[in-house]
Amino acid sequence: MISEALIVSAILFVIGVVGVLTRRNAIILFMCAELMLNAVNLSFVALAKLHGVTGHVFVVMVMTIAAAEAAVGLAIVISVFRHFGTVEMSMLRRLRG
Amino acid sequence: MNGFYEFQFYLFSLIAIASALLFVTRKSPVPAALWLVNVMFALSGLYVMLDAPFVGVIQVLVYAGAIMVVFVFVVMLLNLGRSEIADFRSLGARLGAGLVALALLANLLVVLRDKTPRIALAPAQDNVVTPVATSLFTDYLVAFELTSLVLLVAIVGAVLLARKRVTV
Secondary structure (H helix, E strand, C coil), X not given: CHHHHHHHHHHHHHHHHHHHHHECEHHHHHHHHHHHHHHHXXXXXXXXXXHCCHXXXXXHHHHHXXXXXXXXXXXXXXXXXXHHCCCEHHHCCXXXX | XXXXXXXXXXXHHHHHHHHHHHXXXXXXXXXXXXXXXXXXXXXXXXXXXXXXXXHHHHHHHHHHHHHHHHHHHHHHHCCCCCCCCCCECCHHHHHHHHHHHHHHHHHHHHHCCCXXXXXXXXXXXXXXXXXXXXXXXXXXXXXXXXXXXXXXXXXXXXXXXXXXXXXX
């Protein structure tokens, strides 16, 4: 069962990577990052069945950091939207030569 | 009894992967967010199957209940329900992303092939919170306290970044 859970975790992580690589909307990019964090959490929980309860503690930590990251990231998105009027990453080209 | 757990495990895995695929292919942000909530519910079911019901509850409360609400709230606040330009990148970028995904998936699957022993799924024990709490408040106490600092900094930073500029 553990290797199946790890395979599911790998598939979810890769789906998140594909989302980050193919989308332009900043909010959807953040959601893909959350999906990747969830995939890693799944592998933590699966391996906690082998190596004891430490994995669960790590999952709690990761969730806290994910909440903080979502708050700050969405604040940045709101700030960017006020400044540029869009959240499409390809429109933010002020630093492009 | 064991077959029952295996069936549920595969069912939740299937729901999670299908919802993740639907999430990543939706054009507009709100259906994407709702499919992601679906992924998180399925993952919480998987956690319960993997003998971690406490983590499953936290998953529903924190991820599906709090973080995704913040996402949907920001979508509503910025009025992004309809995207005016195409959200997906060009065909070349998508092909490249597919290649990267295949390479990464092959890599991960090769790494974890035949490395883990098979352990049969079992119903969770009665007391699931005490081991986590004991570990969290003894071995990882410093990390736990530092997490509160991270949250404080995140609160201050979010307020500072998202407020309107006021002339002082």
